[in-house]
Amino acid sequence: MDSQRPYPVHRKGDTGPTVAEIRRKLAILELLPDSPDGVEDPNEAVFDDPCDRAVRHFQQQRGLNVDGLVGRETYDALEEARWRLGDRILSHQVSRMQRGDDVAALQRRMLDLGFNCGQVDGIFGPESARALRELQQSLGVHADGTAGPETFRALERLTRTVVGGHAHHLREAEAIMRSGPRLGGKVVVIDPGHGGLDHGHIGHGLTESAVVEDLAARIEGRLTATGVQAYLTRAVSARHAARVDLDDEARAMFANETRADLVVSLHVDGHPNPAANGVATYFFGTDRFGQSSAVGKRFAELLLSEIVARTDLTDCGVHGKTWDLLRRTRMPTVRVDLGYLTNPGDAARLSDASFRDYIAEAVVVAVQRLYLPADEDAETGVLNLGELLSGH
Numbered sequence: 001m002d003s004q005r006p007y008p009v010h011r012k013g014d015t016g017p018t019v020a021e022i023r024r025k026l027a028i029l030e031l032l033p034d035s036p037d038g039v040e041d042p043n044e045a046v047f048d049d050p051c052d053r054a055v056r057h058f059q060q061q062r063g064l065n066v067d068g069l070v071g072r073e074t075y076d077a078l079e080e081a082r083w084r085l086g087d088r089i090l091s092h093q094v095s096r097m098q099r100g101d102d103v104a105a106l107q108r109r110m111l112d113l114g115f116n117c118g119q120v121d122g123i124f125g126p127e128s129a130r131a132l133r134e135l136q137q138s139l140g141v142h143a144d145g146t147a148g149p150e151t152f153r154a155l156e157r158l159t160r161t162v163v164g165g166h167a168h169h170l171r172e173a174e175a176i177m178r179s180g181p182r183l184g185g186k187v188v189v190i191d192p193g194h195g196g197l198d199h200g201h202i203g204h205g206l207t208e209s210a211v212v213e214d215l216a217a218r219i220e221g222r223l224t225a226t227g228v229q230a231y232l233t234r235a236v237s238a239r240h241a242a243r244v245d246l247d248d249e250a251r252a253m254f255a256n257e258t259r260a261d262l263v264v265s266l267h268v269d270g271h272p273n274p275a276a277n278g279v280a281t282y283f284f285g286t287d288r289f290g291q292s293s294a295v296g297k298r299f300a301e302l303l304l305s306e307i308v309a310r311t312d313l314t315d316c317g318v319h320g321k322t323w324d325l326l327r328r329t330r331m332p333t334v335r336v337d338l339g340y341l342t343n344p345g346d347a348a349r350l351s352d353a354s355f356r357d358y359i360a361e362a363v364v365v366a367v368q369r370l371y372l373p374a375d376e377d378a379e380t381g382v383l384n385l386g387e388l389l390s391g392h
């Protein structure tokens with residue numbers, strides 16, 4: 001879990017109007033039964049066991065952390081989930097972009113029909129507006145980039161001729177192939193997941209922000225040595241401590257502005273149970289959006305296998321998630337959670353400088369392997385930095 005901007009978190013046992021609102025949203029999604037008479041006093045609403053189960057079910061469906069806590073991300077997701085295509089007019093609003101399942105449905109439809117709106121992320125941004133105008137032109141309706149009743153009717157009339165909708169991710173894969181195996185000139189953004197006042201998890205004398213900042217610097221050095229242009233989303237020096245209020249969205253926007261080829265986000269985990277341990281990687285994807293990033297998934301698999309091959313961290317797998325950083329970046333983005341600070345074994349590993357070097361090397365090798373054609377790809381755990389630098 002991450003500390004995001006402050007937001008009241010609601011959980012089992014809570015009562016009050018916000019709980020009533022959460023229950024109402026869950027009822028619309030048919031995850032909770034409607035209240036019998038529908039006129040309950042919102043102050044009396046209780047976050048009870050069925051509500052807790054419904055929240056967890058919803059979080060599981062949506063690729064969120066399954067913790068039963070309703071913070072900003074889960075609350076926003078509940079709000080987004082209730083929109084069906086045609087419920088409201090959709091357009092690109094610069095100040096506050098529209099988000100919802102109706103936007104995702106429209107994006108999926110546009111991709112199916114061959115209009116490139118980027119990834120299906122349920123956010124109506126400039127790419128969606130551009131694709132919509134093209135679609136409207138070909139439908140013969142007013143091409144204003146606003147999806148209203150006329151556009152919805154035209155879409156309904158259209159027979160669904162193209163199935164699949166993997167156009168964006170085919171483009172993503174093509175871009176990887178086209179750009180060739182050489183690392184020189186590629187741009188990689190390294191994201192220390194925490195910094196400054198946002199210190200993340202703490203355990204065994206370590207803080208998450210310090211660990212990921214140090215790792216980021218090691219990775220940056222190695223990537224730069226291979227000719228990659230590496231950028232950090234946060235200045236790691238304490239002198240820049242003022243620039244620490246950067247949430248996931250701000251850091252995603254930074255990555256988009258640099259037009260990076262890849263983003264690697266660094267975290268370490270923590271858990272009330274000290275036995276929890278191991279490394280996991282995450283890419284953008286969930287069944288609810290009908291699509292996931294194939295390149296992101298491949299990169300997440302490579303990164304995990306290179307780390308597991310070089311260390312004795314437990315393999316906790318590769319997972320599709322819809323966290324803001326994965327969702328808002330326009331390029332393949334992978335987040336790695338490198339061990340648990342709350343586990344004595346993982347904490348001891350993470351305190352060791354040579355262990356951090358192994359991790360940094362694993363990241364660089366995973367980046368290189370992503371760009372190697374399948375028939376030239378090396379076996380996991382055998383490439384090293386020296387070979388990369390000598391031009392392999």
Ligand SMILES: [Zn+2]
Nearest residue numbers: 193200267268
């Ligand atoms: Zn974290």
